[in-house]
Amino acid sequence: MKTLARKSKMVSFRLKPEEYQRFLITCETLGVPSVSELARTAVCHLNTTGQPPTVESLCTQIQELRDQLSILTSEIMKLSQQIESR
Numbered sequence: 799m800k801t802l803a804r805k806s807k808m809v810s811f812r813l814k815p816e817e818y819q820r821f822l823i824t825c826e827t828l829g830v831p832s833v834s835e836l837a838r839t840a841v842c843h844l845n846t847t848g849q850p851p852t853v854e855s856l857c858t859q860i861q862e863l864r865d866q867l868s869i870l871t872s873e874i875m876k877l878s879q880q881i882e883s884r
Contacts, residue, residue: 811837828853828860 813821821833830836839859843851851859 828857829864830856830860 818833821836825831825833825836828836830839836856839856840851843849843855843859
């Protein structure tokens with residue numbers, strides 16, 4: 799299982815108010831928890847593929863993250879049950 803690396807570096811950029819509102823709407827539409835996560839996912843996709851992300855590719859990556867989170871949650875529940883049963 800992969801270990802989650804702690805994020806320790808920060809990158810910032812400025813947006814016009816209307817750009818920020820579009821980012822927020824995109825986050826809500828895609829189910830992304832934050833503008834930071836949306837930007838990180840988009841830039842990682844660009845670095846990996848050399849192509850700007852499409853909405854479909856972002857949705858796929860977000861679904862993969864949700865699936866991994868679900869697996870992680872399930873494993874934590876199993877471990878908790880094992881600890882409680884001792």
